[in-house]
Amino acid sequence: MNEHDSNLELIVPALCLPDERRAWAAWLEKQLVGSELPKLVEQLIVLGKLSGNRPPEITLQDWLAGDKANILSRGLQKDIAQARIEALVRNPALLMELQELILLEGEEYWLRLPKSSADQAFEKSVMQKVLARIDSAPNPSGATALSSLASGPLDNSSSTALAKKEVQPVVRSSSVGTARPNSRSTWFALGAIAATAAAVMLILFNPFTVPKKGEFFAALELQAPAATPQESLLRMASQVSKDWKSNLTDAKALRRQLVAFRDSCDFLIYGPLLKSLEGLPDEKRELVVSRCQAWKKTATELIDSLEAGGSVGEIQPKADEMIKKLNAKLLEIAQA
Amino acid sequence: MIAAWSIDSYSDTATNLCTLYLGNYRMDELEQFCGSAPRVGYLRLLETYGGFLRNFLKRKFSQITYDENRLEDFLQETWLKVLNNRLSFCASSQRNFRAWLFQIGVNEVMQDIRKKRPEIHPHVPNQAEANHQGPDEQISKAEQVLEFGRWRFEVENHDLYRCMRQLKSTHEHFYDALISTYLEEAAEKEVLDKYKIDRDTLYRWRYEAKQRVRNCMLGAVS
Numbered sequence: 159m160n161e162h163d164s165n166l167e168l169i170v171p172a173l174c175l176p177d178e179r180r181a182w183a184a185w186l187e188k189q190l191v192g193s194e195l196p197k198l199v200e201q202l203i204v205l206g207k208l209s210g211n212r213p214p215e216i217t218l219q220d221w222l223a224g225d226k227a228n229i230l231s232r233g234l235q236k237d238i239a240q241a242r243i244e245a246l247v248r249n250p251a252l253l254m255e256l257q258e259l260i261l262l263e264g265e266e267y268w269l270r271l272p273k274s275s276a277d278q279a280f281e282k283s284v285m286q287k288v289l290a291r292i293d294s295a296p297n298p299s300g301a302t303a304l305s306s307l308a309s310g311p312l313d314n315s316s317s318t319a320l321a322k323k324e325v326q327p328v329v330r331s332s333s334v335g336t337a338r339p340n341s342r343s344t345w346f347a348l349g350a351i352a353a354t355a356a357a358v359m360l361i362l363f364n365p366f367t368v369p370k371k372g373e374f375f376a377a378l379e380l381q382a383p384a385a386t387p388q389e390s391l392l393r394m395a396s397q398v399s400k401d402w403k404s405n406l407t408d409a410k411a412l413r414r415q416l417v418a419f420r421d422s423c424d425f426l427i428y429g430p431l432l433k434s435l436e437g438l439p440d441e442k443r444e445l446v447v448s449r450c451q452a453w454k455k456t457a458t459e460l461i462d463s464l465e466a467g468g469s470v471g472e473i474q475p476k477a478d479e480m481i482k483k484l485n486a487k488l489l490e491i492a493q494a
Numbered sequence: 495m496i497a498a499w500s501i502d503s504y505s506d507t508a509t510n511l512c513t514l515y516l517g518n519y520r521m522d523e524l525e526q527f528c529g530s531a532p533r534v535g536y537l538r539l540l541e542t543y544g545g546f547l548r549n550f551l552k553r554k555f556s557q558i559t560y561d562e563n564r565l566e567d568f569l570q571e572t573w574l575k576v577l578n579n580r581l582s583f584c585a586s587s588q589r590n591f592r593a594w595l596f597q598i599g600v601n602e603v604m605q606d607i608r609k610k611r612p613e614i615h616p617h618v619p620n621q622a623e624a625n626h627q628g629p630d631e632q633i634s635k636a637e638q639v640l641e642f643g644r645w646r647f648e649v650e651n652h653d654l655y656r657c658m659r660q661l662k663s664t665h666e667h668f669y670d671a672l673i674s675t676y677l678e679e680a681a682e683k684e685v686l687d688k689y690k691i692d693r694d695t696l697y698r699w700r701y702e703a704k705q706r707v708r709n710c711m712l713g714a715v716s
Contacts (some may be wrong), residue, residue, distance in 0.1 A: 166704060170654060174578045175675055177697050193549055196556065204654045205676045247676060254553075261550050262592070269542050281544040284566055288540065288573045343576050421526075421534050 168194075168276065172201035175247065183234040183243045190257050191264075191271050193280070213248040218255040221245060321322035340358045353362055373401040373420035375450075383434070390434040391446070392493035394426070395485045404478045409470050416477060420457035426450045426477060442491055449487055456480050524591055528584035536580075540573060545593055547572065550596050555603050568606070572599040657710035661703060668706065671699035 167174045171194050176185050189198055206213075206267050222229065222240065228236070234243060245253055260268050273281070377397045384390035402419070406412045425431045427450050435443050460477050464470075523542065525537030537704075551568060558564065559580060569599075575598050583594055649655055662669040667689055674681040 166708050170704075172654070173672075173707060177675070177700060179679065191545060191549070192638055193545070193552060194566055195549070196552075200652070201654050203674070204652045205648050205658070205673065207649045208655065208658050209673045209676050209681075211677060244678070257549065258553065261546050262551070264546075264597075269546070273545055277548075280562070280566075281541075281548070282568045284544060284548075284573070285537075285540050287566070288570050289537075291570070291574065292577070417522075421531065424534050424537050 167274070172205055179240060179244065182240075182247065186243065186246060186253070187233050187235070187268075187271055188274070190253065190260055190269060192274055192410065193277050194274075195253060199250040199253050202247060202253075206248060206250065206426055210246055213245065216245070216252070217248060217254055218259070221249075221252055221256075226259075230260070230263050231267060233267050233271075280411040346412050372422065372425075374398050374421035375425040376418075377401065380425075380431060380434075387435045387437040388492045390431070391488050394431070394491070395488040398481060398488075399485055400476075402481045404474065404481075406474060407463055407470060412470050412474060412477070413464050416461050416464070419481075420454050420461065420470045421441040423450045423457070429453070438491075441459060442494070446488075448493060449484075453480060453484055510635055516650065524589060527580065528589075532580065539576075539591065539595075542570070543592065546592070551599050551603060555601065557592070558603060568599065568602050572602050575602065653711055654707070655679050657707045660710055661706055665703070665706065668699050668703035671696050672703035672707070675700065 171189065174185070176182060177393075189195055223242075225238065246256070254307070317426065374397065375394060380390075380393060380397055384393060403411075403415060406415065427447055432443070435446060438446075457477075457480070460473050460480075464473055522635075523535050523538045524531065527539055528535070548565065548569060551565060552560075572595070576595060579598070583591075618715065626703075658669065658673075661672070670685050670688070674685045682696065687694065691699075
């Protein structure tokens, strides 16, 4: 999509309806998970009025015609007659109802449809702000309101604190007839035990820290500070090559490897590794992040293929190719 | 003419909030969120459901969430509450992340309404009532007073309407080419026959028409 098209899509989405009617289903799917649907519907109503279009009124139930499950799991492009797709454009109110259904019940297919760049930017901004609030919250031991709100439940230490809160009534009732609940020493002892338990849990299970046996981008070795962002990129490339096994014959092992790789991408997209690239120009950092998002997506697709019954012999070479490209890209960015 | 409808088809979908599908991939994320990798699970849930939550709130409370800054505040608070309540969610035997997430989002907006406009909305259900009623009933109650989610506009006053009329008066052939997009396929053939043009020309005329309407809309917006 060129600049003109994207501009047009923001201002007059209804005019971006493709000329080729066969392309309508895919285009409508994108609109149904996008944030500009109300604007589109409003404009389609206007265009319908101008064209003198008087479609027969139909309800969503009529339109679904027994295909609800199929549409929720496979979208609009499979087995839905073109006439029904066109009926959506001529009855725009149906699009709003269909969107509600998809928001509430849309399956995997809908959740993974690509988003517009404007929506992506908005969601990225929300995510970064949420993460900034979480990461800027003091340690739970600081006991501020924000830490208990945001960082608390993510780590098991404050989960303990929350759990403690939840079991408080039990402590009270069990203490009846044995010890006085308001006894200073009892509370003091309970507090000390809880604090010790919380500290131990924090050390052992804090998920904000890097896992002890991290792999790929989550590897512990990558957490050591690098002298330059270029060095950091070279170390990432080398670490991924080191951890990647290209001779796996077992589907379970390959799946585990792909899942570990995919999840480790978050360390580069959102996590501490991104900080190690701070000396790089913005566009290069953006490039690294966007590439990492693409690798993550590819890994997810390969996992899906594997789960759908794909053979290791078929998927492993694709995964190897992805890692090879990843390495080449990281080296290219580091050396550019 | 006033084209209007209210987004009030909640009754059909209210029960669906309790029976949402969770595929393997999502279960995987939830397992991480509730298990040994909550941060990664949380990020993946945020990435997956961020857009859905945004659209859901936009749709349910269009008059409030029309302001993107406000909407962003609601979304931030909702996601932080998701963290805050992770333990209770993960402890429940029937996990339904999407329904839970949407409920938190709805509660967040409703609390804001209660804070800012108590005189208009004297009763907001407490947590127990909210759990019992479900988000749609809460919204319906708010709607009765504030008409949230109700969407009215006058077609003739719409910028697009005026720009299309303008196009028709200056370049009728472009207008005909463009408007045929939104009619049955036979209408396209009529335009081809009327102006004796081929399909490529039709598409070119449409492109020209879109340029003109876009420029007109930009003028209208500015």
